[in-house]
Amino acid sequence: MSTPWFKRLSEGLTRSRERLEGQLNVLLRRGPDVDETFWEELEDALVGSDMGITAVTEIVARLRDLAARRALPDAHSVIALLAEEIAAEFPSEYADFLSETPVTILVVGVNGTGKTTTVGKLAKESVDSGRRVLLGSADTFRAAAAEQLDIWAERAGVPVVRRDRGADPAAVVFDTLHQATADGSDIALIDTAGRLHTSTDLMRELQKVQRVAERESTAPVRVLLVMDATTGQNGLQQAREFNSALGVDGIALTKLDGTAKGGIAVAIARELDIPILRIGVGEGLADLKPFSAPDFAAALIGEA
Amino acid sequence: MFENLSQRLQDVFANLTGKGRLSEADVDAAMREIRLALLEADVNFKVVKEFVASVRERAIGQDVMRSLTPGQTVIGIVLDELTGLLGETNARLTLTGRIPNIVLVVGLQGSGKTTATAKLANLMRKQGKRPLMVACDVYRPAAIDQLEALGKELDIPVYRGQGTDAVAIAQAGVKEAVANMRDLVIVDTAGRLHIDEEMMDEVVRIKNAVAPDQILMVVDAMTGQDAVTTANAFASQVDFDGVVMTKLDGDARGGAALSVRSVTGKPILFASLGEKLDSLEAFHPDRMAKRILGMGDVVGLIEKAQENIETEDAEALEARLRTSDFSLDDFLVQLRQIKKMGGMSALLGMLPGMGKLKGGVPEIDERQMDRVAAIIHSMTAKERRKPQIINGSRRERIARGSGVTVPEVNQLLKQFAEARKLMKQFQKSGGKGLRGMKLPPGLGQF
Numbered sequence A: 001m002s003t004p005w006f007k008r009l010s011e012g013l014t015r016s017r018e019r020l021e022g023q024l025n026v027l028l029r030r031g032p033d034v035d036e037t038f039w040e041e042l043e044d045a046l047v048g049s050d051m052g053i054t055a056v057t058e059i060v061a062r063l064r065d066l067a068a069r070r071a072l073p074d075a076h077s078v079i080a081l082l083a084e085e086i087a088a089e090f091p092s093e094y095a096d097f098l099s100e101t102p103v104t105i106l107v108v109g110v111n112g113t114g115k116t117t118t119v120g121k122l123a124k125e126s127v128d129s130g131r132r133v134l135l136g137s138a139d140t141f142r143a144a145a146a147e148q149l150d151i152w153a154e155r156a157g158v159p160v161v162r163r164d165r166g167a168d169p170a171a172v173v174f175d176t177l178h179q180a181t182a183d184g185s186d187i188a189l190i191d192t193a194g195r196l197h198t199s200t201d202l203m204r205e206l207q208k209v210q211r212v213a214e215r216e217s218t219a220p221v222r223v224l225l226v227m228d229a230t231t232g233q234n235g236l237q238q239a240r241e242f243n244s245a246l247g248v249d250g251i252a253l254t255k256l257d258g259t260a261k262g263g264i265a266v267a268i269a270r271e272l273d274i275p276i277l278r279i280g281v282g283e284g285l286a287d288l289k290p291f292s293a294p295d296f297a298a299a300l301i302g303e304a
Numbered sequence B: 001m002f003e004n005l006s007q008r009l010q011d012v013f014a015n016l017t018g019k020g021r022l023s024e025a026d027v028d029a030a031m032r033e034i035r036l037a038l039l040e041a042d043v044n045f046k047v048v049k050e051f052v053a054s055v056r057e058r059a060i061g062q063d064v065m066r067s068l069t070p071g072q073t074v075i076g077i078v079l080d081e082l083t084g085l086l087g088e089t090n091a092r093l094t095l096t097g098r099i100p101n102i103v104l105v106v107g108l109q110g111s112g113k114t115t116a117t118a119k120l121a122n123l124m125r126k127q128g129k130r131p132l133m134v135a136c137d138v139y140r141p142a143a144i145d146q147l148e149a150l151g152k153e154l155d156i157p158v159y160r161g162q163g164t165d166a167v168a169i170a171q172a173g174v175k176e177a178v179a180n181m182r183d184l185v186i187v188d189t190a191g192r193l194h195i196d197e198e199m200m201d202e203v204v205r206i207k208n209a210v211a212p213d214q215i216l217m218v219v220d221a222m223t224g225q226d227a228v229t230t231a232n233a234f235a236s237q238v239d240f241d242g243v244v245m246t247k248l249d250g251d252a253r254g255g256a257a258l259s260v261r262s263v264t265g266k267p268i269l270f271a272s273l274g275e276k277l278d279s280l281e282a283f284h285p286d287r288m289a290k291r292i293l294g295m296g297d298v299v300g301l302i303e304k305a306q307e308n309i310e311t312e313d314a315e316a317l318e319a320r321l322r323t324s325d326f327s328l329d330d331f332l333v334q335l336r337q338i339k340k341m342g343g344m345s346a347l348l349g350m351l352p353g354m355g356k357l358k359g360g361v362p363e364i365d366e367r368q369m370d371r372v373a374a375i376i377h378s379m380t381a382k383e384r385r386k387p388q389i390i391n392g393s394r395r396e397r398i399a400r401g402s403g404v405t406v407p408e409v410n411q412l413l414k415q416f417a418e419a420r421k422l423m424k425q426f427q428k429s430g431g432k433g434l435r436g437m438k439l440p441p442g443l444g445q446f
Ligand SMILES: Nc1nc2c(ncn2[C@@H]2O[C@H](COP(=O)(O)OP(=O)(O)O)[C@@H](O)[C@H]2O)c(=O)[nH]1
Pocket: A109, A110, A111, A112, A113, A114, A115, A116, A117, A118, A194, A226, A254, A255, A256, A257, A258, A279, A280, A281, A282, A283, A287, B109, B110, B140, B191, B193
């Protein structure tokens, strides 16, 4: 339990540890008995993580079955098994395209999830790994979005391509990718405007952006969906819609430094099998960490 | 995705007809469905427990057991309780006689504070206020530029101070308002985590420094179970007065509204429904209750139409939508409004189940719309009101008048009949009729 990101995560949580103790700690404190109330409280705790009642019901049923068959002795062993089961929901084999070279990445998601911040953090990560980075500011909609990305570019020490507010985002992508080719960039990170997955027009706009990227990029184009860990059941719908519109290659799960557990990621993994590549644990340049399913599962069930 | 709760309750009770009385087990089954619906809508599980217990009590105490339509009766109770919990009346921003009034806007990162600040300023100006916005988010890159740009767009002044002391900027902003005869100050603050002690302390210091008349907490409608934790922390540390729910233009069911309301007791004052700066509205508990239960938002739909339809009386249109009085004139008006409102898809997205049509909702072809308009214009007023009377010879006349073929007129009439049926079905079932149903063939072709 002591991978670096997880430490950072638990540091964030220690401040008010008492108030924030995970639900499952409560379960463990109530003793080793595995009775009906235990299962009920377990279900509550998982629901409280935003995993969604469908996934919870299935996982709890499976766990009950396993617990009976393996004659697990107490609550502790059930919970240890639970952590394994949750971790196993995440895809185990996938490529971390964020670390590949060369690559073009479209960063997408609903409003306010942390796309621009994540682009900034990824830029820094890529620079630190010795790669040549270029940012593209294709959020031409939100007020001061380009200025925001400029500041991140400056912090990470990388160039950024932008156009005026209101410009066609596909045109920014075009410019960015031509410059990336000219510069010999290893990674082009393209920030896009936040949009609700229910907006057909805006989703179509994004498809156009993707088409232009596919056409103009000399590097493979990947789609990174940025999701906010405080999101509830709608997160599944977001993932479905972005995935069906663009094909999502990976997810960055942000704001895990708060008290939300991000359980919806489990439901998404179960249904769509999209890997989580990074987690956001703060607002600083360095607050982006690799994802580890076992650590995530442990944090989710409150063993921090 | 989610099934409509009323449908599920009908199903629970359906196999009981003929059995006479309901047993307690039947009520239990109904309560389970209610619990599931609320959990799927992101209502916090503890809140759900309390809620279901109180509905259960009422259901048993009441006539549900003897009711001929137990499903409807239970739904009635659920809606009633939910609406009650969400707030009995449409609350308002409580301002005092003080000049300037001060409103402080707080919340988590990415919840939509800056946009909400601008929207609120816009709304209050419409109500006769002279607002000044103060940009106190000194942390997020370009947050101040964002507010300033929104201010320019709205032509509402923004005070941006110097330095990084948010408390000092807030104070200076108030002075600026006094100096410029502004009677309302809206202070935008940085997003902060409720467990970040330094940042929570900062917002308390801003509060103490400017003594706001109202503190609004901005809550994202997509928030999950954690809404109770954050709302509680903000309530106990900042003691906000009301809530703004944002991103309600999406398809999140918004159970966080119920969670926040029931753990803090604070009213939800405003609903934010889009990226445009005039999409802030009064919060309606009854609509929110239906939305949480997945029962669609007919009224919201109507009101959205109302914004765009100057000539139309929205209430009359609603009445017509609810009955079969819906005429070809209305149809025409609607097609035009639909275009104005950002397309059929945006509109249908407000109906539960409709957002899920695979392959998306077809767009409306403008040329087709012109043809439809031409056809309808060639009808007499009576024909438009009562399309049933349009017989063969009338069809020929209309086709000639509008320069189309008779089959095209036939097609329109058929499509209209289906659209009308769709409206009726929707109205009858609170959305149920739409589920799994294809759009009437051709409605998308207009
Ligand atoms: N606490 C925390 N805040 C974050 C994280 N990622 C982004 N944010 C904040 O969330 C808000 C929205 O981020 P932004 O990148 O502008 O979102 P975008 O609209 O998706 O581009 C900003 O205030 C960010 O500082 C994170 O991992 N943790």
